[in-house]
Each structure stands twice: as structure tokens, then as C-alpha cells.
Amino acid sequence: MIILMILTLRSKVKKPYYKKLNRLVPEVNFVWNYINSLSSYMVINRRTWLSHFDINYYLAGATKGDGALRLAFTSLSEIAKIYVNRRQQAKNKHILRYRGNKSPGWIPFGPKTVTYKEGYIRYRSLKIKIFDSYGMDKFTIKTGNFSRDPLGDWYFNASVEILEQYGPVGNLGEVGIDMGLSTWITCSNGQKFETIKFFDVDRLNQARSKSKKHLQREYRAISRKRRDYLHKTSTTLAKSYNFLVVGDLCSKWMVKEYGNMAHDASFYNLKEKLKYKTAKFGSILKLSPEAKTTLTCHSCGSEEGPTGKDKLKIREWTCSSCGSIHDRDVNAAKNILALGRQSLASV
Numbered sequence: 495m496i497i498l499m500i501l502t503l504r505s506k507v508k509k510p511y512y513k514k515l516n517r518l519v520p521e522v523n524f525v526w527n528y529i530n531s532l533s534s535y536m537v538i539n540r541r542t543w544l545s546h547f548d549i550n551y552y553l554a555g556a557t558k559g560d561g562a563l564r565l566a567f568t569s570l571s572e573i574a575k576i577y578v579n580r581r582q583q584a585k586n587k588h589i590l591r592y593r594g595n596k597s598p599g600w601i602p603f604g605p606k607t608v609t610y611k612e613g614y615i616r617y618r619s620l621k622i623k624i625f626d627s628y629g630m631d632k633f634t635i636k637t638g639n640f641s642r643d644p645l646g647d648w649y650f651n652a653s654v655e656i657l658e659q660y661g662p663v664g665n666l667g668e669v670g671i672d673m674g675l676s677t678w679i680t681c682s683n684g685q686k687f688e689t690i691k692f693f694d695v696d697r698l699n700q701a702r703s704k705s706k707k708h709l710q711r712e713y714r715a716i717s718r719k720r721r722d723y724l725h726k727t728s729t730t731l732a733k734s735y736n737f738l739v740v741g742d743l744c745s746k747w748m749v750k751e752y753g754n755m756a757h758d759a760s761f762y763n764l765k766e767k768l769k770y771k772t773a774k775f776g777s778i779l780k781l782s783p784e785a786k787t788t789l790t791c792h793s794c795g796s797e798e799g800p801t802g803k804d805k806l807k808i809r810e811w812t813c814s815s816c817g818s819i820h821d822r823d824v825n826a827a828k829n830i831l832a833l834g835r836q837s838l839a840s841v
């Protein structure tokens with residue numbers, strides 16, 4: 495899920511530029527006080543509560559021509575908007591407090607008013623240098639303000655939109671994942687994802703006998719189905735668990751040894767998908783060496799399990815040292831999880 499978030503980024507203004515901003519403060523106060531008088535006058539004499547759109551009408555032209563304000567028009571409009579808001583909060587008192595020299599320094603601005611380039615904020619003809627700790631050019635500045643704190647320092651507060659990737663955090667805890675050919679994925683808790691045979695030799699031969707195009711289409715269909723299955727499985731895993739340990743087996747060897755079967759299993763591809771999906775959903779992925787995970791008894795540690803090519807045939811085995819009966823793949827997944835925990839602890 496992608497969520498649009500609005501953040502306020504606060505950056506300090508460089509000291510030599512304070513003067514420029516200080517000069518604008520009386521204009522903000524002037525506009526505020528004008529709106530305050532106007533609004534109160536209209537309530538008393540016309541029984542009208544002005545909206546901020548109404549007020550904009552009275553402010554038109556104040557930023558142009560002789561004796562024009564140095565403020566941008568969107569600043570005036572923002573002041574009006576905030577004024578009306580405060581008036582409503584004050585239970586529609588017809589007049590608010592006037593702003594004076596002791597009021598906090600504050601210069602709001604509306605959309606499409608300021609731009610940022612190489613350390614400088616441009617506001618009308620002013621260039622204000624800021625300490626940019628966010629990499630401001632990555633963002634589109636919506637609205638915001640300059641504000642002066644009680645110590646006289648100025649800050650640039652920009653409201654920006656960002657797109658956040660967001661997914662539910664897994665609640666099934668930690669898991670070890672064994673990848674194999676007979677069962678594709680086996681989790682240490684016993685959850686399994688079966689290998690699907692995407693290659694259908696008969697269908698491929700049929701397509702081949704028709705035309706090259708038929709064959710290409712058949713291959714494309716296979717790779718689409720496989721990709722879809724890979725996406726669904728990796729998403730399920732990355733979303734369900736907070737900590738995933740995957741056996742880092744050598745897939746090149748597998749492909750050489752088992753051909754299309756290993757292709758369908760797409761071990762490498764699955765690992766790559768898990769890498770970015772765990773990052774996206776906020777879970778942790780650890781790759782752990784696979785050596786001896788099938789061979790070792792999870793309960794007692796003795797190495798008496800199935801080895802080599804034989805291990806593909808043997809699905810269940812009994813440890814002669816401790817008598818535990820193991821599902822081959824679940825036992826391997828539990829060992830993988832244990833290895834992942836160790837490597838996490840040693841970091």
C-alpha cells in the first residue's frame with residue numbers, strides 16, 4: 495500500500511538572512527490587523543462574517559504597483575485563512591487580538607510561492623539561505639512559513655508531500671526457510687509451499703510443432719505464471735514474519751544438476767524478491783549457509799540425517815542418537831533458523 499503523507503520539514507535559516515525576514519514581519523502584522531478591523535467592522539455594521547475568500551477580495555492589489563507590500567499574495571491569503579480559523583476557534587468573537595512588535599515573527603506562504611535551489615529559498619525577490627539537512631531539492635514544497643523563535647532565530651518550515659510504502663507488520667514472529675526441489679519452500683513451523691511444475695513438456699512440443707510464435711507464447715505464459723507465483727509467495731512470507739532466515743543454497747549447481755525443475759523453483763529469484771519485500775514491509779531477512787542443515791538433527795545436533803542425492807528421496811528420518819522423528823525439510827528449516835539467530839547475535 496502506498497500512502498501519501500504530509501510532513502513538515504524544519505530548517506534553520508542562516509544568520510545573515512535574519513535581517514531580510516525581520517523586515518517582512520511588520521507587513522504581516524499590518525495585514526493581520528487590517529483583516530481584524532475589516533472583519534470586526536463587517537460583523538458590527540453589516541452582520542456579515544467574512545470567509546477567507548471574501549477577505550481575499552479586499553486584499554487584491556496589495557502586492558502590486560506603488561507602495562506594494564513585499565509579501566507574496568499567497569502570504570496574504572494564508573494570513574486570511576488562518577485568521578478566519580482562529581476567529582472560529584474563538585467561538586466567533588468578532589475581533590481578535592491585534593499583532594504588534596511583541597508578537598512572534600511569522601511569515602506564512604501558500605502553494606507555488608517558494609522554490610529551493612542550491613541552499614537558497616526564493617521568496618518573491620528575496621533569496622534566503624538555509625541549512626539544508628533534508629536534501630530539500632528532493633521535495634515539492636507545498637505551503638509553509640518562516641517563523642522566528644523567542645531567541646530571534648529564524649526557521650523555514652516547509653510542508654511537503656511524500657509517498658510512503660506501507661504494509662502491515664508481520665505477527666508470526668521468526669521463521670527459518672528451507673528451499674528444495676521436492677517441496678519448494680518449507681518453513682520451520684511446518685508451513686509448506688509446494689513446487690509447481692510450470693513446464694509442461696507435451697504442451698511445449700505441441701507449440702513447437704505449430705510455429706515459432708506459438709512456442710514463444712508458451713514460454714511467455716510459463717514465465718508469467720512462475721513470476722506470479724513467486725510474487726505471491728514472497729509477499730506472503732515477507733508480510734507474515736518479522737524475521738526470516740533463508741538457506742543460501744547454490745542455485746547454479748542445482749540448475750546444472752536438475753535442469754528445468756530447478757528453473758521452476760527459481761531459488762535465486764525468490765531470494766531477490768524476499769530482499770526488497772522484507773525491506774518494504776519492515777521485516778528482517780538473513781541469508782544463512784545451507785551446509786549440513788539437512789544432515790544435522792535439530793534436537794541433539796548429531797549428524798546422521800540424509801546426505802547427497804539420497805536426501806531428495808528420504809522425506810522422514812529418525813535420529814539414532816536421540817530418537818527424534820524428523821520431517822526432512824522442517825528439520826532443515828529449524829537448523830537454518832538457528833544459524834540465522836546465531837549470525838544475528840554475533841553482529
Ligand SMILES: [Zn+2]
Pocket residue numbers: 791792793794795796813814815816817818
Ligand atoms: Zn538427534
